[in-house]
Amino acid sequence: MYNTVNRSQIFVLDQDEARHFYVDVLGFMRWLTVRVPGDDSREILLEQPGPPAMDEATALQVRELVTKSDGRMAVFDHRRRTGCVRDARSPRVDVTDEPSPKPYGIDFGIRDPFGHAIRIGQMLKGVIR
Numbered sequence: 001m002y003n004t005v006n007r008s009q010i011f012v013l014d015q016d017e018a019r020h021f022y023v024d025v026l027g028f029m030r031w032l033t034v035r036v037p038g039d040d041s042r043e044i045l046l047e048q049p050g051p052p053a054m055d056e057a058t059a060l061q062v063r064e065l066v067t068k069s070d071g072r073m074a075v076f077d078h079r080r081r082t083g084c085v086r087d088a089r090s091p092r093v094d095v096t097d098e099p100s101p102k103p104y105g106i107d108f109g110i111r112d113p114f115g116h117a118i119r120i121g122q123m124l125k126g127v128i129r
Helices: 015-025 056-067 081-088
Strands: 073-077 094-102 105-111 117-123
C-alpha cells in the first residue's frame, strides 16, 4: 500500500492511458485540478461528489444541490479586465453581471456549466484581498 507521493511531475503522452495505469492498475485516487498558468500557489479541485469522500446517499444530495447552484463561487484576479471580458463573451460562457466599478476595483460575473458563480476582476492597488 502506498503512503505518500514523494515526487509529482510526470509527463505522459496519453492521459487516458495514464489514468488507467495509475487509477485502475495501481489503485490511486483520480483528481482533476486546474490552476492559473504560472501561479503554483493555488489550485481548484474539480471533484465529483461520491466515495470515498462521502457515501452514495450524501453524494446524491450534493449532486442535487449542484444542479440548483449550491452557492459555491470562485473569484479570480485579472490584470487586463477588458481582454478577459472579450474572451468571456464566447457563446460558451454565461455572463451574469456586466463589468462595473466596485469599491475594490472593476469586476464582472460569469457562471460555469454547473451553475457556480465566478467573479473576475481587476483589483485596485492597496485594497486588502
